[in-house]
Structure formats: C-alpha cells, structure tokens
Amino acid sequence: MSASPAPGSVSTVKATFSDKPADTKPAAALEEDDEFEDFPVESWTQEETDVPAGNTHLWEESWDDDETSEDFSAQLKEELKKVEANKKR
Amino acid sequence: MDSFFKVFSAAYGGGDGYALADTLSPIAPASQPDKLRRFVHSTNYASVQNDFKYRLLYDKASPLRLNVEEGKAWVEVYVSFWKACVEILQAEAAINDNQKPSWEKVYRAWKEVSDHLNRGYTAAGFENWTVPCLYVVGKYLRMFAIKADEVASSLEQTTIDFNEDLSLDDEQHANLEDAARQLNKVFQLCLSDRASLEESRKWGIYSIINLLFKTYFKLGKITLSKNILNALRAYRGDMPELDAFPLSHQVTFKYYVGVISFLDEKYEECETCLTEAWYMCHKDSLRNKELILTYLIPCHLLTTHTLPSQALLEPYPYLQTLFSPLVRCIKQGDLSGFDAALAAGEDEFVRRRIYLTLERGRDIALRNLLRKVFIAGGFEPAKTGEGSVRRSRIRLVEFAAAVSLGSKETMETDEVECLLANMIYKNLMKGYIAREAGMVVLNKKGAFPGTGI
C-alpha cells in the first residue's frame, strides 16, 4: 500500500503540522523524530539496498594492538609507583 | 466533485488500491495545493450525501457498476471523508488566523471515516485489493490524534473511576489512546479474515502493525506491541510469509521488532532483526538506516564485542558524535575516558534508551585494559627449546595501577579484585586470583579469550 503520499507532499504535511515550537517537547520521551520514517516507495530492488562492496568491513575488533605499548608501560610504571606509595602510607 | 470522481472511477475501475487510497488522503499534493479546498467546496452539508450517492450508484453515464451494498458503503466512507476535510480546512484556517485549531474535531471526524471504512470490509464486501485505504486512513488517524492531544483544548472530562486511586495518567494522550484502540480493530480486521490468501485482507496486516508499533512507542506502552506479536504468532501458518510483503513493510516491521527485543535485553534476537533490516533498507533512507544503527551498534558491542568501523559510521555524522568517543575509549581500554564519554552523552543515550546497554561496554574497555597490562608484562625468561611464554603471574597492584590510570583517586584493592573477579566470572579473562599472595594467575594460553592472546 502506498506507504506515504508522493515525495513532494511530505513537506506539505510537515508545513501544515508543525505549528508547535520545538521546545515544548518533553526532552526524554521517544518522540516523533525517533520514529521510523515512511519509505517514499513501497518496495525496491536488491540493487537499491546498500550491501557494501566486497571488502569493506563494517565491524571491527574491540581492541587495538597498534598503539605503542611502550607509552602504556611507562604510564603504568608511573601509576604503580603512586599506588605503592599510597599503600605504604 | 467531477475531478474527484474521475480519479475514483479510474482507481476503482482499474483495481488500483494505491490510487484508491490516494483519494482518501487528507493532504493536498504539492502539485495541487488547492485540491482539498476544491473538493470541499464542490458540495455542501445538505447535498453531500446525495451527490456521492448519485455519482457512485445512479449515474447512468458512469462506467462503474458497483454492487448496491458496496456502493452505499463507499458513499458513507466518502461522505465522512468530506466532513473530515471540512474540519481540516477549519483547523488550517484557525492556524492561519493565529487561533487554536481544533484537531480534536478533526480527529473525531476522521475516526468516522475509519469506522465507515471498517464497516465496508465487515459488512459490505470491500475487496482485499483496497486494503491500502486502511493504511492511509489509519496513518492519518494517528497523526490527527497526536495533533489533538497536543492541543487538547476541548477535551472532555475523563470519566471518574470510583476506585481508591486517581486515574490521571493518560489524559495527555487521550486521543492517541483512542486511536490505538481503533487501529487495533483494524489489525483484528486484517488478521481474522478467513478468505483465501490471494483474496485476504491479511496483505494489509504488516502496514497496520507498523502503525500500531509507532503508536505504542509514542504512548510509552511498548509492552502492548508484544500482544500484537503474540497474536501474529498464533496465526502463523495461516499468514503469508513476511518476505512476501513489500520491502517497506518488512524493514519497518523488523526495525520495531528489533528495538522491542533490544529493550527486553534479547540482544541475539535484536541483532538478527536489525541486521536484516539494515541490509534490506533502501539505500537512500539514511535516516532510517541511522535509526537501525542506533540500536544495532550497542547491541553488537554486547553480542559480539565488536565495534563499528569508520566506514560504517562515515555517512552518519550523528552516529559519529554519539558513538565515536566511547568506541575510542573501549579500544584503548581507557576507563576514565569511557566514564567521561558515557556521562557526556548520558542525556542522549538515555533518551534513546541505549544508556544501560552502552554502560555494559565498560566491561570490554576493562578487558582491553587488563589485556594491555598483560602484554606490557612481557615474557618469561626464555627456556631452551620452548617458544616465548608471556609472564602469566601478575601482581594485583599492577592491575590496580592500570584501573586507576587517568582517574584522580586510586581504587581500593578490594574493589579492583572485585572487577577482576567479574572479568573471570564473565569469561572475559581466564585465570584466578590468589588473594593471599596478592597475585593474579592468568592462563598461559588464551588468557583473554577471542583476542588472540
């Protein structure tokens, strides 16, 4: 079914229906702008979806081994001194 | 009236449900900004009934030959539609005059349209190709209810419930609550159709469900969505498969089911739904893709401990702002940075209902930090004939120092132990704490499962 009026009329809807100032919205509610939008067309082809080309990886591992670990070792040593000093006190 | 009828008979004669539904759109298309006004002015209260009757049933020149019952039912639908349009024009006029529009009147008039339409299906044999009408009418029913609730000036006193408690809760959404009930009727109307699948109103069902989901979300009654899903499940097998429906229905449905699972902490289910929605979504619907990712990213963090790549976030500046600081801190195992980023984004995270999920990403940040300590610990003195082995006995204070990095206070050792115990308990780290010795003994192999060491 026609998920929405023709693209051109979407703006008409907005113009007609947005007579409220935005600041009266409760800050916290999941609101209209969080709503999933109607698609301008009812259906589409595989080509019109966005399956990324070949090697583009979308998700990556959560750790990062590239970072220079010497920096970290130095920081850690510094902090270790503090911790141990605290303990002796 | 003539131009209206021309469109109607073309749509009806051609069996084009979408075109027919367009005749029930209360919004003038950009190409004909005056459409509604001309339609309203083409008749009046006194003659509207007869005008439609004549056109739909008695006009000898008309190419249509409607069954009388069905024709009468359409007349009712369009008469109520015309009346609703009158109210809409009045509301718009009020806005132009800087007066309060009565969207409540519009809502009530529109509900009449919906009632008559429903009756057409239950009592007058409206055919299933016309179901797009149900969606269009339902969609505006909801929209007008929202407008009416915003103004709500002419709201009647809600009836007093004579129990011991106040029932003041729902007044701010009185119309939308009502719309939800009405949409639920439409849902039942589609669901319970016994006609064979080819002729079934069931083809309208996902579009209506999606409207209901949106409504329940807006009402903050997301649990009601589950009733819908249960009802749907009960009819399974008797229902066309979801993938037989238009992609727009599928994607929207999967998005909402995904978010519902997310809120229920059913992250596996959430991941499945949202991943499918993401891949099926139209590539130009950036906004919808952004919404999908808003929930899919926190979900991924928990289910697979993976983070979005730069390539994934690239088209979405909003998501970059939202997630990049956290992502960076998780990767670096920067606990105090993570806490700061979580606090900085708290309002938006909470508003999106992703705060509680993201918060749990702290475990991954901690795991990465401990992992770095492990790596910084270097290797055991090499023994002949063996490969190098990492130093696997690590003093508790080393971890305590790491956990305190970047924060002003040093964490008590007991609390540090507690955090380590959690890592071990959750299988993010393998080994044990030897408390008396003040040592953590890590597994020589796979101390941090899944991370290559």
Next chain:
Amino acid sequence: MASSWGGQNIPPAPGTGAPGTTQYFQPAPPAYHSVQVRQSFGITQQPPFIPAQFVPPPPAVSIPQPVTAQRPKTEWPASVRRYVQRCFDPKNLDNDIPRAEIEAKLKKAITSASEKEQLHSIDWDSLPLPQEKIRSDRVQATWHQQSVDLRLGGNGNGNTTLSQAAKKRKSKEMGDHEESNPPWRAANNQNGIESRITYQPLDKRQQQSKEDTTKASSKFQKNLEKRQKRFDGGYKSTYRSPSPDAAAGPVVGTCPTLFKQYFRLTSAPNPANVRPEHILTQTLELLKNKWRKGANYAYICDQFKSMRQDLTVQRITNDFTVAVYETHARIALVNGDLGEYNQCQTQLRVLYAKGLDGKSLEFKAYRILYFILTSNRTSLNDLLADLTIAEKKEAPIRHALDVRSSLALGNYHKFFRLYLNTPHLGAYLMDMFVIRERLAALCNICKAYKPSVKLRFVTEELGFESDADAAQFICDHNGQHLIEERDDGVHFVTGIPAAQLFEASKNAIGKPNGQP
C-alpha cells in the same frame, strides 16, 4: 516586595536571541496591568481585561506600576501574560490570600522561568495559580508542623509480621526519639539479612527535616521546572482546588466521620459518605498516631484506601493528596506490602509529574530501587529518562542510581557499601534483593579466587554484620562444607563446584518475594 517588581529588570536570558528559538511578542510589562495585557487578549476565553475597579487590592499593598521605560528589553510571551491575567481575575481571588503574597509568588515563578529560559516552554495555561499553590502549601505547612520529624510512628508492637530487626529499623526511621542507639546496631539473630542496616543519626535527620521546611519556599519554582519537563503541549490540567463551586463532576463530600472502612464503589458515591478535605486532614494525623501506637497494619491499610478513595472521588489533587500517598507508601514499605506500596508509588509518580512536590526525591529513589528489585528494565529506562539533571545529583537518587550501576557492572564491592548506607526507608526494598545479590557475588568469588579466601573477606565484601552472619548465610545455602577452620582463621573454600552451588541457589530464588 511588590514594588521591586516594577523595577526588576529581567534581562533576556543568554541564548534566547538565537534565531528560531524565540518568538517574543511586542514588549509589554509582565503584569496584571490591565491596559498592556489587554492588547493581546482578543482570542482567549478569559475576559479581555479586568476593569481596575473590580480588583480590590488589600489596603496595605500598593499595586506596582509598570515602569515600561525601565525595562525596554523584556518581552513576555502571550501565555505568560494570560497567566498573570488569570491570577488577578476576580473570580480567582480569595480574600484569605493577600494580594502581596500572590504577587510575590507570581513574580518568583516568572523570574525563575525567565532565568531558566522556560518562559516559552512552560504550559502556563494549565499551571496552577499562585493562590492555589499558597492554599495547598498552607495545608502542607500545618502537616509539617504537626509532624516535624515524626516520619510516621514509633514502636510497632502490634505488628507481628516484622522481624525484630525490622521493627528496630522502623522505629528509627520513623524518628522515634526514645531510642538513641548508635547508627550501627549490632544484631546477631538468625535472620542475618534483616539485621544489617545503617541508620542515620537522629540529629542528622532532624537537621534534614529542617532543611525540608526551609526548602518549601522554593517549591513552587521547582514545580515549574518539573512541569516543564513532563508535559508536552497537549497536557490539560486537572488541577482542582477542592472548592465547593466545582459543582459539576467531582463529588463534594459532607461526611464528618473521621474513620471509614474501605468499600469498592461500583456507582457514584453518596456525598454524605465522603469526607471533605478538612476532615481527611485530621484523619491522616490520627491514623499516623494510631500507627505509631502500634495499630494493626491491615486496619491502617484499609483506612488509607478509604482516604484515597475519598480524595479520588472529589478529585482532590494537591499536596495533601501527596502526603496521604507518601504516608501510605512508607507504611506499606515497612510492612513489606509491595503490592500496596506499588499502587501508591504509581500514583505518586502521576502527582509529582503534575508539579506537586512532596518528598519526590525520596520516593523517586524508592522507585529506582523498586525497579531494580523487580528487574523491570523498561521502566527503569523510562525513569532514567524522566529524571532531571538536578534530581540526579540529589543524595537519595544518586544513591539509588549508584546501586543500579554497581549492579549493572557487577561491582558487588560498591553495591554492599551502598547497601549499608541507604537513606530513608530504601533498605526495606534493598533487603528484598540483597540475598539475590549476595548469591551472585558468591558465585563470582568462588569462580575467581583459588583456593580459598578468609571468611572475613566474605563478611566484609558482602556487607555482613559479622563472620557468624556470613557463615550462617553460606550454610543456609548448603555451603557448610566450604567453611574450614584453620590455624590462621576461618576459610571459605572457593572453586567451580562452590560456584555452581550458589548459582543453583540464585536461580532457585528467581524473582524476589512479593512480586506479583
């Protein structure tokens, strides 16, 4: 006071000049100053203006003159001006409330809204008038006076369902002066769970209630903020002052009897059986006394339900209503009556959202703890979204939020420290999930430590009063064999089998007691 109003220069708040954020109307003084006000009133239902002679100012108070020239930059939204108009509408004026007091309140409300840049966001049309607020504050003040630091009752001897420890706690929390135990109370009974609660020292509590009283003056301001947060433009106020001229709709009770049994109504009530507010005020005080003297909970609960019913049918929604629900909620908590507590809490949420204050911080904190108890994540999510930044900083709410995050992150160390320092009556709620959390923490410890830990460590980490309590808890969950006496003290043997043992116990508990 009143004259300073005219000279008060309220500058446009910073940022209000940003394009698109404001829609100021032409400059006009804010006040009840008929001429200016009138210009913008063509379209409201209010009378277009109030002829000056209809507004009898109390003799002592001079009506401030608008000094337009001094305040050229202040522009007021029409809604604010309508609100001011409404305040001084003769039909809203009350001889009992001096005009000066109204003016002061009004000024405060508007100043505060202006400072907070809420002039445009507050729903002025449904905001209770200052006089309504003053009226209900008076009721509240009476209630404060009578009950200053007597939260509720004293020794609940009549209550047989309470454990020894809980009774003690009740008497402390309810502010019983006869007791002057130190904040820590050693208890070594079988029931280890209930025996460990901290109490705030009495002097601290008294201080607190003093603070509460002084805070009352800024309540109105706070209400404004809250309303603004909670309501979208569609909100329609049902705020009703219980005045008899609200003839259509709500019942106006005439029943003079103080106590009344609760009956569920199926039709409109007879006004002769409904107690008006001034009777109910006395009822509340008397009930609190009865409770203090140890009246039976079932009786007290029933009486409270009938009070709530009388308030409902009369549509009385003010600070007194809040006091009734709060009191009932506390009593229900102390008695472990979660069902009744939850009903009160649900209503309180509505009342607070309407801008009534009461002890909202205390009760919002309970609400957080309650959702932790019932593992109601959806509601917790919504509640988080509802809290303002200011609220999140307040001690009781901060505490409850910390409890939440410590559990979310598995930080049992922090959790049990928080448990031992729970404000107000929150410990009654936490008691109901502390077993669950102790078992979870034991699972953690058993899996993470080898080969054993000192029992003392368990005692301290899991917030037990004594090693004996800790040992008792372990034994209660079939872990006798895990406790070993050695030369260097008592050890608790850890390991995977032990972890599985407590895991099983934890799963067997499932949802906490008292859950519907």
